[in-house]
Amino acid sequence: MEIERKFLVPSPPDGLDSARSEPIDQGYLAIGDEGEEVRLRRLGEESYLTVKRGRGEVRTEQEVTLDREQFDALWPLTEDRRISKTRHWLPLGDLEIELDVYAGELDGLVTAEIEFESEDDADAFEPPDWLGEDVTDDDRYKNESLATDGLPD
């Protein structure tokens, strides 16, 4: 189980160009009516299939590595449900921020995700000034929502 908070980033901080970064392309093969989703992701040279099932507390997730041939065969079936972004990894004290700069139809959107060891740590976190609105509980900013519905109004 992951404990994360997610923020909008109105204006990315300095030093983004020197941070470690990778392009990410991801698309959804299926988004089910019982909270399940099947996602393809290409991160740098690696390809993955990720399956999530269930909701809330009982959510299960499994990821497997795909070879290029498998990925290329399946990718066309994610048409109209894709996201393209560049992920930057930024240190913040003992934490690490995953800062995603979206491209294509989501151009202009920048988000930051931070993973915590515990709920207490997550609650106690004091975001730096450059982090904007907390959208942790806003479903419109989930990647599967962005891939199907686009940018929130």
Next chain:
Amino acid sequence: MEIERKFLVPSPPDGLDSARSEPIDQGYLAIGDEGEEVRLRRLGEESYLTVKRGRGEVRTEQEVTLDREQFDALWPLTEDRRISKTRHWLPLGDLEIELDVYAGELDGLVTAEIEFESEDDADAFEPPDWLGEDVTDDDRYKNESLATDGLPD
């Protein structure tokens, strides 16, 4: 695009034991609200991931081979949406019947599917006496329905 007809088989024909057959286990990772489905299938020693998207005329399908490690990692996420059956291939003139004998919760169900080259051939087909009700258009007998809803009443 496949042109098929599907029948219930109240009483399987003689000679089933000598027909070529393979055990099939299949489970659904996702069944989406826009007609998409993601299926895992193990047929004999081979493992597959099959993705279908769209409805009716624009339905797209893609199948890739999985290695055993990939299959084993993903299989647990098909819990509660599985089917186990033995497929028999029976010649019938120039045609071939895929006769599926279901096991587990679907024990007692036997279906036969026949693929045709054209709509005309499918319409003109005269089923032998041992083929029962034509359930080609009965969604309750689709494998994804059987896996989620069980046997029709």
